[in-house]
Amino acid sequence: MTMNLHDTFAYMVSRWTDELVVTSAGHSSGTWWDLTHDRDQVFYLTASMSLSSMFASGIAVGNPGVNVWAMSGDGAFVMNPGMLFVERKMNLPNLTHFMVSNRCYGSTEEVDIAFSEHADYATLARGAGIDRVYSFNSLEEFKDQFDEAVIAEGHTFIVLNVERVGKEVRTASMDGPEVKFRFGRYVEERTGQTIFNVLP
Amino acid sequence: MTSERREVSNIIVNQLAESEISLVASLPDDWVADLIKVVEIDDRFIHVPVNREESAVGLCSGTYFSKTYSAAVMGASGMLTCIYAITKINYTYEIPMFFLVSMRGAIGDTAKYQISNGIYFLDVLDTIGFPYKVIESREQLLEIPRVHRHSRVYSRPSAVILSREVLNGET
Numbered sequence: 001m002t003m004n005l006h007d008t009f010a011y012m013v014s015r016w017t018d019e020l021v022v023t024s025a026g027h028s029s030g031t032w033w034d035l036t037h038d039r040d041q042v043f044y045l046t047a048s049m050s051l052s053s054m055f056a057s058g059i060a061v062g063n064p065g066v067n068v069w070a071m072s073g074d075g076a077f078v079m080n081p082g083m084l085f086v087e088r089k090m091n092l093p094n095l096t097h098f099m100v101s102n103r104c105y106g107s108t109e110e111v112d113i114a115f116s117e118h119a120d121y122a123t124l125a126r127g128a129g130i131d132r133v134y135s136f137n138s139l140e141e142f143k144d145q146f147d148e149a150v151i152a153e154g155h156t157f158i159v160l161n162v163e164r165v166g167k168e169v170r171t172a173s174m175d176g177p178e179v180k181f182r183f184g185r186y187v188e189e190r191t192g193q194t195i196f197n198v199l200p
Numbered sequence: 201m202t203s204e205r206r207e208v209s210n211i212i213v214n215q216l217a218e219s220e221i222s223l224v225a226s227l228p229d230d231w232v233a234d235l236i237k238v239v240e241i242d243d244r245f246i247h248v249p250v251n252r253e254e255s256a257v258g259l260c261s262g263t264y265f266s267k268t269y270s271a272a273v274m275g276a277s278g279m280l281t282c283i284y285a286i287t288k289i290n291y292t293y294e295i296p297m298f299f300l301v302s303m304r305g306a307i308g309d310t311a312k313y314q315i316s317n318g319i320y321f322l323d324v325l326d327t328i329g330f331p332y333k334v335i336e337s338r339e340q341l342l343e344i345p346r347v348h349r350h351s352r353v354y355s356r357p358s359a360v361i362l363s364r365e366v367l368n369g370e371t
């Protein structure tokens with residue numbers, strides 16, 4: 001059993017308050033944009049080839065009072081599962097990593113991930129030493145455990161097993177510097193830090 | 201580890217601190233191994249060992265959205281694996297980042313498996329318009345803060361490339 005990505009993200013959006021969000025390539029980015037049209041609290045990190053959770057970790061370690069949600073897809077995840085060891089080493093209490101598993105490369109016409117039938121991503125995460133690991137196959141189950149899995153403090157890795165979308169979902173139409181400045185200005189306002197035009 | 205090598209490692213970490221850098225991501229090359237050991241025990245830094253150099257690019261780029269200045273320490277081979285990550289993240293979004301890299305494969309490197317770095321590494325950086333400073337003497341290590349600062353001015357990455365001789369404390 002798997003979940004519908006749009007419905008799953010719609011529920012997350014309904015529970016989303018002040019968390020910074022970093023999206024990954026493909027459907028997570030497009031679906032989050034489609035649901036929120038947010039240009040400030042979200043960094044649309046497209047086509048990073050597995051680096052969204054590392055990028056989010058950098059944001060989280062520098063902003064300890066701010067919760068950060070990182071999205072990745074299993075296509076990206078299998079390129080760099082070693083990210084789990086780095087996440088475990090950092091063990092950031094304000095980082096939640098949502099790994100959207102649809103067993104395909106969603107941004108490239110949903111070509112199958114060749115070995116996905118053998119992959120147990122939650123077990124991989126536990127094997128990396130991460131304590132708070134969840135895997136959801138139904139939206140009801142996700143809703144029931146959302147407070148425990150997402151709202152409670154602690155570095156968390158969450159597998160969202162979702163259906164394929166079956167169509168292209170376009171992400172925000174912004175050039176890179178616009179994404180940087182809008183997100184950075186939001187962080188500046190939120191935290192009182194000056195990010196731009198500061199030299200060491 | 202020789203005392204000369206440790207002395208150089210200490211100079212470098214002091215220059216990192218002078219640059220207000222407080223987070224260092226690393227993956228070892230044997231020429232920067234002692235530097236990484238010194239970073240690990242220096243409580244001025246959060247040290248994050250990564251297991252793939254591109255992860256350091258992701259991590260250090262994320263720290264830009266805070267008051268945390270960061271650096272990535274690696275070998276030339278490791279930095280060559282980062283070209284896509286650099287062009288994708290740092291060039292597309294114009295995000296600064298600072299690298300400290302060993303100049304493997306240059307004259308004096310006896311490892312045949314590093315020769316390709318000596319042939320192509322700096323040319324690859326030149327091709328993507330990547331600013332760097334090759335450091336070949338101990339005195340030049342004092343330029344680390346300036347190169348770091350340049351990445352902030354340029355809104356893209358910059359690198360200090362460290363020669364074997366300087367890392368070994370020979371020059």
